[in-house]
Amino acid sequence: MHTKITSFSEADIEEASELLARRHQGDRIHEPALPERFSRPSEARLELEQTWKASTVNGMSAGGVVARQDGKMVGYLIGVPKINEMWGRSVWVEYAGHALDRSYSAELYRDLYAALSPTWVALGCLYHVTNIPASDQAAIDAWFNLSFGKEHVYGLRETAPASSFDVPIDPTLEIRRASPADLDISSQLDDVISLHQSRSPVYSIVTPYDREEVRQETLEQLENPEWKTWLALRNGQLVSTQVYLPAQPPRGIGNMVLPEKCSFLGFAATREEEQGQGIGRILTAHGLADDYATGYAFCFTDWRATNLLSSRMWMRQGWRPIAYRLTRRLDERVLWSHAKASPAPWLDKRFANE
Template structure:
């Protein structure tokens, strides 16, 4: 464990040099499979591979494969990602790998040298975690009525959420499974019942857009602490504009309102996941002030890792 702690400390220092918003590297999970690799100069790097299976009807299976092998690299200051991914591939040779599977690595978006290794091994930047720090409110001309959604809006919220799910399935990690509607309905019913921060934008009394958000605390011991700076964050889970209403500034108006309200709740900033292959979100989100912090490198099925 001394070696692992040394790698974690060195990796934390490297993260800080790459991007000041990155939290320190985390200790590896105790229940994962440890892999190691030796570099040409004698330096050793390591990784911890965890394996997760997600039950049918779980919300996770709407944006993930049923089984995921995720590697947490511990390369310290070394450029050892290529060697580590080779060892990851060998580890998979001892596993039963089906079709509904993936290999995943979360890694700082600004590490361009590591990106070369990911691409060479068949992984693609399917998603990014992007952040936006709290800024002074900007005036956006409003032509819509924007209000909080209530349990009475369930069917409308569900329709807009499923529209985003379907579109994202063509350009990202989302999977439209047979149980998608029932799974979404169950989750949204609970969120609306708990008065979660969800907003609808209406034009002439008709809902044309949805912003489904949440409040997430990044504190020691929380899952968010591995990805975000400390503090209270607004999470933008889903923004959906009906196809016939896109291109009219509706999403910008709705998001400006959501940002303002989330900041009133004491958040230091907001974050979200978007898909770089998505021709809409890859343009829209940077224009709203978001920039990548982590890239989710993924290959499906897992057996396609090179």
């Protein structure tokens, strides 16, 4: 059967919503905690419409494509452009921005990307991102075969009562919730994560930030009753901290992975010389037990796949991967090498005449 790939349009949203809802039904077989409502096309449509609307920003469109066989939609792919200091010139395939009929080969993702990505390159967006369900190994393999790699992991686990955690007792540690009076103490580990991730093997960038602005944000968090900052102190010195808050839709992922009554472990840091001593494990047990006691059934968190400490710790603490962010960065030389057939005026002659 011949597969025809055409541009995505507003008229395709209804059929694509049905495809996305069926994808979610399959995802829930592997992870029943995923919210059931997105198995209905009407609910899946809300996420898809937001993604399609975001595909055009300030007149710049990353577009979308649809694959059909015998007139039936069997797959779609939508890109969302993002241009900012953090991500540079990038295009994101958000969690709701793609789906395939799983009775067809996941190889179709490669064809959809091949058809749509020239639009992204023409915009000068060479950093490409896709967010996919962790349970869809066939899709993961297809994206890996497009030279994408796993950058970020999104995980989910149940909260639990304190009695279910088997953690060592350290009488030298004081565990307590921070108050606004603890502003100075709770800010002591602000740079631990960024510095750790700037090193091998993550090599993440560290951008300058306004410390006074961050300090004010921290104070607002400490004053917010829904944000819980837990401190682990030894002899009055902060050795570890974790922040729990009501879960919000993650960037590029949206609502489709967040169950009801879900919290978010948004920040966790341990002083470098104290790492590996089990302090983070003790603090996590405390935070999850408190969330359980206050009515949360699940806790969501995320981490860099290349961060060896966090990727191992959170899996050991019971978080299950439910989604991955895969990325690919193109060599910027494709911008001039593609122009050789019809040289742009700014190209050096020796490239244009090759």
